[in-house]
Amino acid sequence: MKQLPAEWKSERIIISDVEEYEIPEIQSICNTSRYLQQWDGREHDPDYVKKCVEEGNLPPGGKLQNYRIQSIRTTEENRIMGLLSMYHGYPSEDSVYLEFLYIQSDIQKQGYGQEMIQALSFHLSSLGYREIRINVALKNWPALRFWIKSGFNQISGIYGDSEHSDTTFANTELIKTL
Template sequence: MEVSNGKAEMIPAGWTTTRLVVRDVSPEEEPQARRLYLEAGPLPQWTGRAAEEGYVRRWLAGDPDVPPGGSPDRVRLQAAWLADVGGSERPAAILELFHGYPGPDDLYIGYFGVDAALRGTGIGRELVEGIAAQAQALGYRKARAAVDLKNWAGLRFWIAVGFVEAVKVGGDAVYGPDAFARIELARSL
């Protein structure tokens, strides 16, 4: 694994796939990133809570949500941009990447939202394969992602892109209409 200062290298601040340009979200891109975060993310009926309106702004101010044992200096908030005819770019997806979480050989995809108008076009799959290729080149051995159990489309997506190892389940202990749970899935790289 490539290491710097005793820690595995992070996926670059900018990289590409066949159709996408992926880069760290900049303050100038905050409005587009915020829209994607709010519109493409988990719905309250899946999680029991709405997406936080100011999360992208808070993230850009240096206050990202970090899981227990995670480090704010080891996370990236990136947006994927799709080139339109004529050369302009449109926002296609937004994602969080936690490097070295929960273990040093793991890359954790914390948030992954694709613009609803682009779902079913292969953008999500292309982005996951790009993340996997970047992570593998840096020596990460496993990629992880959590999905809400009520998000059936999300479950099908993550399984279809190779996240087939169930790592853990967390959430409410008893099933009910107002109960929520998530499953963490993993893919070997």
């Protein structure tokens, strides 16, 4: 199975495999996403990045070699500004599942996310993948707007609690055809 290279670029960003020495800084960036808990109900994991590097965050029956966690940096300052994790070949061989994408809040709304998704789509398409999937919390309206604007315009399902309340949560799986 073909996978994204260990490092790839777009005009303003560099995306590369997370190195062990980067884990504390990337975890610190990841910690700034804790506000997402109010929308998805997941507990914060202070060792999320380390676990992803060592074990991956795999789908049922998944293999570590198909998983990738990468840092997102600015080309201009080489500053780490986010992270991307994905699984190649789930739920089908020609699919890539985005497990997590986060760009620091102070850098959001500057077009980096859209640029990253455009570059990612181009690279994955050139490798023969036909779709990208992502799971988004229904309460996360900013993310839903971002993903729909990025071309994730198919819904494959809604999962989670059937009733809406402050303590219930549901997600939708969005698909972008390449």
